[in-house]
Amino acid sequence: xxxxxxxxxxxxxxxxxxxxxxxxxxxxxxxxxxxxxxxxxxxxxxxxxxxxxxxxxxxxxxxxxxxxxxxxxxxxxxxxxxxxxxxxxxxxxxxxxxxxxxxxxxxxxxxxxxxxxxxxxxxxxxxxxxxxxxxxxxxxxxxxxxxxxxxxxxxxxxxxxxxxxxxxxxxxxxxxxxxxxxxxxxxxxxxxxxxxxxxxxxxxxxxxxxxxxxxxxxxxxxxxxxxxxxxxxxxxxxxxxxxxxxxxxxxxxxxxxxxxxxxxxxxxxxxxxxxxxxxxxxxxxxxxxxxxxxxxxxxxxxxxxxxxxxxxxxxxxxxxxxxxxxxxxxxxxxxxxxxxxxxxxxxxxxxxxxxxxxxxxxxxxxxxxxxxxxxxxxxx
Amino acid sequence: xxxxxxxxxxxxxxxxxxxxxxxxxxxxxxxxxxxxxxxxxxxxxxxxxxxxxxxxxxxxxxxxxxxxxxxxxxxxxxxxxxxxxxxxxxxxxxxxxxxxxxxxxxxxxxxxxxxxxxxxxxxxxxxxxxxxxxxxxxxxxxxxxxxxxxxxxxxxxxxxxxxxxxxxxxxxxxxxxxxxxxxxxxxxxxxxxxxxxxxxxxxxxxxxxxxxxxxxxxxxxxxxxxxxxxxxxxxxxxxxxxxxxxxxxxxxxxxxx
Ligand SMILES: Cc1cc2nc3c(=O)[nH]c(=O)nc-3n(C[C@H](O)[C@H](O)[C@H](O)COP(=O)(O)OP(=O)(O)OC[C@H]3O[C@@H](n4cnc5c(N)ncnc54)[C@H](O)[C@@H]3O)c2cc1C
Ligand SMILES: Cc1cc2nc3c(=O)[nH]c(=O)nc-3n(C[C@H](O)[C@H](O)[C@H](O)COP(=O)(O)OP(=O)(O)OC[C@H]3O[C@@H](n4cnc5c(N)ncnc54)[C@H](O)[C@@H]3O)c2cc1C
Numbered sequence: 150x151x152x153x154x155x156x157x158x159x160x161x162x163x164x165x166x167x168x169x170x171x172x173x174x175x176x177x178x179x180x181x182x183x184x185x186x187x188x189x190x191x192x193x194x195x196x197x198x199x200x201x202x203x204x205x206x207x208x209x210x211x212x213x214x215x216x217x218x219x220x221x222x223x224x225x226x227x228x229x230x231x232x233x234x235x236x237x238x239x240x241x242x243x244x245x246x247x248x249x250x251x252x253x254x255x256x257x258x259x260x261x262x263x264x265x266x267x268x269x270x271x272x273x274x275x276x277x278x279x280x281x282x283x284x285x286x287x288x289x290x291x292x293x294x295x296x297x298x299x300x301x302x303x304x305x306x307x308x309x310x311x312x313x314x315x316x317x318x319x320x321x322x323x324x325x326x327x328x329x330x331x332x333x334x335x336x337x338x339x340x341x342x343x344x345x346x347x348x349x350x351x352x353x354x355x356x357x358x359x360x361x362x363x364x365x366x367x368x369x370x371x372x373x374x375x376x377x378x379x380x381x382x383x384x385x386x387x388x389x390x391x392x393x394x395x396x397x398x399x400x401x402x403x404x405x406x407x408x409x410x411x412x413x414x415x416x417x418x419x420x421x422x423x424x425x426x427x428x429x430x431x432x433x434x435x436x437x438x439x440x441x442x443x444x445x446x447x448x449x450x451x452x453x454x455x456x457x458x459x460x461x462x463x464x465x466x467x468x469x470x471x472x473x474x475x476x477x478x479x480x481x482x483x484x485x486x487x488x489x490x491x492x493x494x495x496x497x498x499x500x501x502x503x504x505x506x507x508x509x510x511x512x513x514x515x516x517x518x519x520x521x522x523x524x525x526x527x528x529x
Numbered sequence: 530x531x532x533x534x535x536x537x538x539x540x541x542x543x544x545x546x547x548x549x550x551x552x553x554x555x556x557x558x559x560x561x562x563x564x565x566x567x568x569x570x571x572x573x574x575x576x577x578x579x580x581x582x583x584x585x586x587x588x589x590x591x592x593x594x595x596x597x598x599x600x601x602x603x604x605x606x607x608x609x610x611x612x613x614x615x616x617x618x619x620x621x622x623x624x625x626x627x628x629x630x631x632x633x634x635x636x637x638x639x640x641x642x643x644x645x646x647x648x649x650x651x652x653x654x655x656x657x658x659x660x661x662x663x664x665x666x667x668x669x670x671x672x673x674x675x676x677x678x679x680x681x682x683x684x685x686x687x688x689x690x691x692x693x694x695x696x697x698x699x700x701x702x703x704x705x706x707x708x709x710x711x712x713x714x715x716x717x718x719x720x721x722x723x724x725x726x727x728x729x730x731x732x733x734x735x736x737x738x739x740x741x742x743x744x745x746x747x748x749x750x751x752x753x754x755x756x757x758x759x760x761x762x763x764x765x766x767x768x769x770x771x772x773x774x775x776x777x778x779x780x781x782x783x784x785x786x
Binding site for chain 1: 595596599600603714715716717718719720721723724
């Protein structure tokens with residue numbers, strides 16, 4: 150047993166921390182108020198190799214591991230939830246499925262630009278009537294000669310307006326039991342018939358692009374099928390398992406940011422002639438926050454370690470996602486409380502943490518769905 | 530070009546520093562590359578990229594200094610050398626450091642040696658100049674620009690806010706000042722590649738030095754933290770009264786007038 154990060158992991162954490170503090174932090178309030186996706190920050194992150202951490206060098210990646218990737222998401226999430234979400238979605242949802250299930254040609258053609266940070270990718274699973282229940286997917290992909298012809302509608306898709314490719318899930322047929330077969334297909338966003346709009350006015354993660362995608366007779370070659378038709382469903386469950394580690398890491402970052410701000414505020418604010426950090430009521434809040442953050446970090450690193458060592462990690466990823474995102478919400482809420490009236494103001498940033506944290510309890514599987522996943526692993 | 534960088538591991542003065550028993554406590558202190566040495570690393574990489582050659586980063590330190598060396602390798606340096614004095618030396622000062630470096634450079638053909646202007650821990654600014662003296666090569670301190678053309682170097686030097694332009698020739702030692710460049714972040718591929726770059730570890734024995742040869746010339750009597758900053762005072766009332774009070778405070782209480 151060894152709880153120490155490797156030298157490379159420590160260096161990656163330090164580098165991303167400095168980048169986050171120096172480049173992203175000064176922009177965080179503006180990214181939120183203007184709800185503008187920070188394209189230039191993503192360009193820099195691409196140049197630093199952050200978008201390719203968990204992919205090998207042969208596909209333009211950095212050859213790092215899942216733990217390093219989780220450390221990077223945490224450090225970015227600590228200063229800006231919007232940037233953190235778009236980062237996590239680009240790597241875990243936009244690029245990873247191509248790495249896991251793509252053919253050699255697909256990896257060369259579609260994964261390389263994503264890993265090099267020269268383009269962004271998206272993952273289009275959710276539909277107006279299929280959220281938690283992906284089985285309810287209505288989008289269809291019908292074979293016509295050498296092409297798939299895709300029709301349908303996707304909603305709440307992260308980064309789609311800025312993406313070069315979207316991996317779209319669609320019904321491609323029925324199995325022996327008459328159940329829909331759902332497959333994943335790579336759709337370049339410049340294909341005719343693809344319309345992407347982002348008109349959502351969101352509560353939090355406002356600088357992360359969230360879009361609707363309309364697919365009308367969209368033709369892509371059959372070779373754009375990702376993995377096998379039949380296993381599409383299993384594939385995206387695996388993708389979501391991996392994605393959960395990154396959303397957990399994002400929650401951890403927000404929780405850590407909340408604690409940092411609350412602790413330093415409590416050590417400066419005087420009421421009743423004393424620093425409020427000397428009141429037990431405040432100390433207990435800080436103690437709980439700190440403990441929960443450390444526990445969240447441990448389960449995240451464990452889930453990442455299991456994944457890196459090619460062991461089953463589905464249950465641990467669900468624990469991590471559920472616990473870390475609920476920790477983020479509680480920590481942000483308490484950080485506001487500790488700041489009193491100031492915490493309610495945008496300038497102090499903790500109210501943004503709460504709005505950002507709320508999304509994490511919904512996206513990539515709601516808290517209820519995480520509990521379902523865990524219960525299923527228990528054999529219920 | 531054979532380029533060398535002198536690099537020191539220091540504690541991060543922006544983090545909390547604790548002193549006990551006349552020593553700075555290592556536990557809990559955050560260690561970083563001396564910020565001025567980061568300018569030196571960046572400049573070395575840029576000069577190599579422009580003129581070819583190799584960048585070697587040299588540090589005198591302990592086992593933990595490997596982290597700072599690996600960071601320099603991740604930024605783009607080619608080789609690193611750790612002169613580990615942990616087991617051999619109790620104390621050291623600028624004389625010690627410069628002597629060890631002199632021995633290290635004895636059989637090297639350095640065209641350019643870059644160091645930080647000062648190390649933020651002891652802030653003596655002596656190691657670079659002392660080494661240049663020992664090696665018998667020209668040196669320029671606090672540089673903010675460096676142009677090399679063949680054997681000639683044109684340098685801008687910061688002199689208390691003014692700029693002095695100096696022409697000199699290689700081999701040369703310079704110490705780097707803020708404003709020289711903007712040190713890069715080590716990239717992810719850089720960090721992963723740093724693992725495989727050569728890092729040589731030496732002890733003073735390997736440099737044919739004895740402990741007596743490098744015994745410090747100075748003695749540290751005491752180390753203490755600066756006094757805590759006291760709360761400020763906000764003057765109130767009419768401006769003219771405030772001015773009177775200010776003058777009286779500066780005169781009588783602070784005795785600076
Ligand atoms: C900002 C943002 C970004 C997003 N990015 C993406 C993206 O990039 N790609 C993508 O495909 N999707 C994305 N989503 C969609 C997200 O994954 C879904 O919103 C989420 O899965 C929930 O689906 P839903 O909104 O349809 O809610 P519903 O599934 O309708 O859920 C409503 C409520 O019912 C509960 N519920 C549902 N089923 C059960 C059950 N069986 N047992 C108990 N409770 C249940 C849920 O937990 C929830 O509380 C994003 C969403 C947002 C808000
Ligand atoms: C939108 C808004 C509208 C407002 N409207 C009005 C108004 O109309 N009129 C008005 O006068 N004020 C108003 N306020 C101010 C509000 O009443 C104060 O913000 C509130 O009383 C808390 O004070 P504070 O912000 O200075 O926080 P602090 O008093 O500094 O509290 C910071 C934290 O320390 C805790 N704390 C403080 N003392 C102790 C203690 N002894 N033991 C344990 N914990 C302690 C607090 O519970 C809190 O968690 C408003 C505030 C807001 C945000």
